[in-house]
Amino acid sequence: MAKVVCVLYDDPIDGYPKSYARDGLPKIDRYPGGETLPSPKAIDFKPGTLLGSVSGELGLRKYLESNGHTFIVTSDKDGPNSTFEKELVDADVVISQPFWPAYLTAERIAKARKLKLALTAGVGSDHVDLQAASAHGITVAEVTYSNSISVSEHVVMMILGLVRNYIPSHEWVTKGGWNIADCAMRSYDIEGMHVGTVAAGRIGLAVLKRLKPFDMHLHYYDRYRLPEATEKELGLIWHPSVENMVRVCDVVTINAPLHPETENLFNDKLIANMKRGAYLVNTARGKICDRDAIVRALESGQLAGYAGDVWFPQPAPKNHPWRTMPHQGMTPHISGTSLSAQARYAAGTREILECFFEKRPIRDEYLIVDGGKLAGTGAHSYSAGDATRGSDTRAKLKHHA
Template sequence: MPSKRLSVVVTRRLPEVVETRLKELFDVRLRDEDVPMTRAQLIEAAQEADVIVPTITDSLDAGLIGQMGDRLKLIANFGAGFDHIDVETARQRGILVSNTPGVVTDDTADMVMALMLGVTRRIQEGLGVMQEGRWDGWAPTAFLGGRLGGRRLGILGMGRIGQAVARRASAFGMQIHYHNRRRLRAETEEALEATYWDSLDQMVARMDVISVNCPSTPSTYHLLNARRLKLLKNTAVVVNTSRGEVIDENALTRMLKAGELAGAGLDVYEHGIKGNPDLRNMPNVVMLPHMGSATQEGRVEMGEKVLINIKTFADGHRPPDQVVPSML
């Protein structure tokens, strides 16, 4: 007699091919509306499921996890970041947590380069002029930006994405520097032609572009705080595709308004989904709605990892992408 299929709840709409496969393998409850569940809906759903598949828009804090009941055994996150999940509380309650690392690496690194170019080549300003019909012809001194080649790039966080950024930036002729929790192996550093800085203060003071590619943890909260941002050259550009909380956004905004930084490219924000309102009116700031991993290929691959994590768990094994305490 076949074993009972796992009950799985998905909190957001996923690519159709992923939802179809979930229906084939599990007793799955999908969303009709593509809006975040309320706190009450999350609790109710988890109490009736063996597995819940949340996304970054679901805040699974200690209080919520504590009300999820005893049936839930796996939180199979759709996404690489897991700072919206209280992993320690889940572990204490015997709930495993998995994520989808690796599949967004290239997509996010591509977006870092897009944001760098968007700011340094003033693409947003040119686009606005064309869309508003204000262009009155080419001029030798119009829309002058700067080339990336020869600039010093400081990468904050040299994991998968940081290294992918380094490889792309090197192809543009940029000089690669980085600060990381742990120094890379010598052969990796050599392959990337990357210079390691033990002191983040010393690195940021000498860079032309800073790319934030570290996860959001208690130790990285406001890692680029007001004091450290003041160390940057006034010709420097800041790009963030990681998590908004790594940068003191209000301090960044003040410096951009005062002309103490050349520009910023942001895909994530510290407060809510819209960022500081003052940023939206600055011609030297490119703002995107968290599009770093938004490719069809990437989202399907994320779904495939979720499927593998749940199927492996259903077969009585630990999910291959289980989040463990050393990752926190």
């Protein structure tokens, strides 16, 4: 029997919910493009409940323990004395989330001699050293598409929030004010603006589709060009490089995976090539942006606003400069963990576990690393390498968090 270690974020500060704002979720059978939703043999949870926190357990305990497996769930993941570090040594399976990542560095992988499967409950496996996982024959899988639409909705919300100056305007109300001029002096319409996405995969394309009715000019950069029919339908302009695209855009949204080629892509040099007063939205990964370059650009006015819900490391220490920089709309990493998304990625996690334990093939679209090399979605979206460097910063700064 196997030992499964699952790292999830903490419960709400007032305790695990006894009731919810809504009674259920809309029924969705397929994702855009036709891919079916996760299809485990059964689930042991009610869709629409909080599954991504420690007490939610992704709805997995009954299934795993009834099959004789040991199931450890914790939120304590940072540093050599953490529960995760201690339990990892003899774990067969590790389940982690992009929102509360248990960084599987090469050093941790070397200690985990029994580890066979690193499973992401959600989308994005950059918290795993993919090079080390390949070398040790570890399968890396994620629940592709489970929260892609959730993230795309969050992107649109953030674009509107920045350009319309929503957050400061709301704050004037909560302060008891009626400061219309203060609100309006940084508020614009998005109509007629040029918006571009870095990567036009599931999330990037969904963002463009949602922005089309706003009568914006739509641009994209991706190393894989979209079909001509899609470009014509949406009126998309493809650019051969990120540098080429950002020069013409009023709004740029980052929807690319993190790997060595995208790490610190948005640095001082690239940001200087953007229009003065452009907006940047990043729901992809924090390390795609140079932390201090973003702060400098907001302070100088090169960027009119920055919004995102991804940081590095995660969770971010209290003194992270993105918490206090001007003209920002930051959130904790929540874009892909709505209650709607949780039902899908919890079901997908169970589907992958069922395949793994029953020695059935895992869906190709869920695979990132398999058989010692990038596979499935991983071969299309990632490059071999390690994006976990510096994750020990979180443990070093734990007392600030």
